[in-house]
Amino acid sequence: MKNIVGLILATVCLTGAISAQATTSAQLVVRGTITPAACNLSLAGSGIIDYGTIRSGELSQAAFNPREERSTSLVVNCGATPARFGISFTDLQAGSKVAGILGSGFSEAQNFGLGAVGGRRTGGYSITLRDLRTSGIALYPIMRSGAGAWQSSDGKVAQSPNQYSWRNATILAPASINQLSGTIAIKAVINRAQNLDLSRDISIDGRATLVLSYI
Known part of the structure; x- marks a missing residue:
């Protein structure tokens, strides 16, 4: 009989301990989301640079064939909230790059491909950022490789992992701005005619992706 009583008492005590623990503690959760500024990037004319029709007879057989520079407008709008951001460029035709086609003053990282037809590479082009401004104030381009230090x-x-931003002072750091406007200048260079199959139409097909990242 004593054994049965003792078992009942132990059960009552255990139940009391659980009840006390459940009523003397609770969890507080604080939630929310911090979002970056909603910046929109756009290129005039849907970002299309059209060199039109190029006559094969215009092309040099033995030398690279630079074409005239053309451009499009770049706009980034962050609304009422200033932001620090940068842009990287990825060449979607990197496999068609023609080494050395841009000439002196350019590296191979700055050489973007123009596609290939029949296994023959069409050429290359360069991209240059110019006339960067915010609210009428001049900005100056800066760049870094990956997560490295910013440089003039x-x-x-140059292609990703290089990233480009802009400063408005002597300090080499991205400026916090609401809006950016500028020019993207493109200069295409067609391959030597002897390296192309001129028995068919050759499409100039350079494609690159611009990615805006918050810093």
Whole structure:
């Protein structure tokens, strides 16, 4: 009989301990989301640079064939909230790059491909950032490789992992701005005619992706 009583008492005590623990503690959760400024990037004319029709007879057989520079407008709008951001460029035709086609003053990282037809590479092009401004104030391009230190830039664009931003002072750091406007200048260079199959139409097909990242 004593054994049964003792078992009942132990059960009552255990139940009391659980009840006390459940009523003397609770969890507080604080929630929310912090979002970056909603910046929109756009290129005039849907970002299309059209060189039109190029006659094969215009092309040099033995030398690279630079074409005239063309451009489009770049706009980034962050609304009422200033932001620090940068842009990287990825060449979607990197496999068609023609080494050395841009000439002196350019690196191979700044050489973007123009596609290939029949296994023959069409050429290359360069991208240069110019006339960067915010609310009428001049900005100056800066760049970094990956997560490295920011450096001055002449505006010539190298492919990702290089990233480009802009400063408004002597300090090499991205400026916090609401709006950016500027020019993207493109200069295409067609391959030597002897390296192309001129028995067919050759499409100039350069494609690159611009990615805006908050800093």
